[in-house]
Amino acid sequence: MKGSFRLGRVAGIEIGVHYTWLFAFALITWSLANGFFPAQYPEWRGGTYWITGTVASLLLFASVLLHELGHSLVARWLGYPVESITLFIFGGVSKIKGEASAPRHEFWIAAVGPGTSLGLALLFWVVLRIFTFESSPVGAVVSYLALINLLVGLFNLIPGFPLDGGRVLRSIVWRATRSVDRATRTAASVGQAFGWALIAFGIYQAVFADNLLGGVWMALIGWFLNNAAEASRRESVTRSVFQGVTVRDVMDHSAPAVEPGVTVESVVMNEFLQGGHRSVLVSEGGGLLGIASLSDVRKLARDRWPTTRIAEIMTKMPLKTVEYGAGINDALQLLAENDLNQLPVMDGDACVGMLKRGDLIKQLQLRQALGVRPGR
Ligand SMILES: [Zn+2]
Known part of the structure; x- marks a missing residue:
């Protein structure tokens, strides 16, 4: 506690x-x-x-x-x-x-x-x-x-x-x-x-x-x-x-991925401000290196954004990740236990997108509004 x-x-x-x-x-x-x-x-x-x-x-x-x-x-x-x-x-x-x-x-x-x-x-x-x-x-x-x-x-x-x-x-x-x-x-x-x-x-x-x-x-x-x-x-x-719903059904398939060498400034401008994302995957040649989120960026002084590479501030592998076919309830538990807002989704060794807490909440509201009733 x-x-x-x-x-x-x-x-x-x-x-x-x-x-x-x-x-x-x-x-x-x-x-x-x-x-x-x-x-x-x-x-x-x-x-x-x-x-x-x-x-x-x-x-x-x-x-x-x-x-x-x-x-x-x-x-x-x-x-x-x-x-x-x-x-x-x-x-x-x-x-x-x-x-x-x-x-x-x-x-x-x-x-x-x-x-x-x-x-x-x-x-x-x-x-x-x-x-x-x-x-x-x-x-x-x-x-x-x-x-x-x-x-x-x-x-x-x-x-x-x-x-x-x-x-x-x-x-x-x-x-x-x-x-x-x-x-x-x-x-x-x-x-x-x-x-x-x-x-x-x-x-x-x-x-x-x-x-x-x-x-x-x-x-x-x-x-x-x-x-x-x-x-x-x-x-x-x-x-x-979420009974029977898998990560694949809810994940963000188009989660942005950037190269490790791009600057923090460019990620903020292109992905966060223009793209409306709160985090990006950092990968090179298909292999996932880490994940960089708003909270990582906030820790860096504003004037250092143009000169710092995203790889320097990202949260590096090994990260908590979730399998493509895993159940949402297991993913939710993983998010809660580790106090995370997002999880990279893996299909074997390849990162195929991101599962975000915000999307889960939206899905929950949608499913409830559509009358997907609990208790089955
Ligand atoms: Zn007791």
């Missing part, structure tokens, strides 16, 4: 913290030290609330980390490489490479998270039963961890995508209908509805129930879930629309 720093590695998985997490940590520590613990243990002395609050807050995030490790380790065990786990303001995310290829994989990867949280809740509850803590800070932390892990586990079981429960629901619908896209849309719709409900409840809490902080927090989480669900739903509609 951008804007995060590294904590270390656990079982070969990179653990990071996003800067927004610091805000959540401060807020939770503050509300534990100022509200939660003073209300339950009025007899403690001043500094105790802060120390206990800090420890409890850190252990809450350690619990969240264990929840994510649950997802990651099961994913890896099922054959999906895991890159990292990042803690951020609303919890944690595991970066698992690729989507689950079978409903039962999706089911187990999702279900183990809430399972871990509920297991931790049970563990801390048992500790509370076995030992007598009276109203000591240690007992307070253990009982807080039992409660919070129970809440985290139950919250994540809500069957709306992108929550774990939503993924479980998706795996079940996927198995029943054999359509991953239909399953995604079902789970995402529940997720969106839940997001709206949480926003409404948060506003109610903030305005009418005198719980400003909690209400705003809930509304923010609702907004975040709603956005994530909407994005997955849209992505799955796109996938359906």
Whole structure:
């Protein structure tokens, strides 16, 4: 995740913290030290609330980390490489490479998270039963961890995508209908509805129930879930629309190609300004050398355009490329994963054109306008 720093590695998985997490940590520590613990243990002395609050807050995030490790380790065990786990303001995310290829994989990867949280809740509850803590800070932390892990586990079981429960629901619908896209849309719709409900409840809490902080927090989480669900739903509609469509159907066959020796100035004048292109292929004798786009040109000072060869500023091979006959959905994934705006299209060793993000968006709108309906 951008804007995060590294904590270390656990079982070969990179653990990071996003800067927004610091805000959540401060807020939770503050509300534990100022509200939660003073209300339950009025007899403690001043500094105790802060120390206990800090420890409890850190252990809450350690619990969240264990929840994510649950997802990651099961994913890896099922054959999906895991890159990292990042803690951020609303919890944690595991970066698992690729989507689950079978409903039962999706089911187990999702279900183990809430399972871990509920297991931790049970563990801390048992500790509370076995030992007598009276109203000591240690007992307070253990009982807080039992409660919070129970809440985290139950919250994540809500069957709306992108929550774990939503993924479980998706795996079940996927198995029943054999359509991953239909399953995604079902789970995402529940997720969106839940997001709206949480926003409404948060506003109610903030305005009418005198719980400003909690209400705003809930509304923010609702907004975040709603956005994530909407994005997955849209992505799955796109996938359906492009089902069976290949790169050949959408690519720009007349993408301009220039020789490596031409100047940046001439590419800007002839291809960008006159031709209306945003990038050019650079090739020599049929062989692709690289690709030069607006963003490459922008990095070069204006007065150097006439004296600089395009080959000096282009993005050189080896580039990410896509095969002529590949499916659009695979190409879209390639664009998204590498944050690219275009891909050279190859037919064997020869470059035959370019696939551009802008053209894909246009195609999507056209196909939707013509009623090429998702869900086939
Ligand atoms: Zn989870």
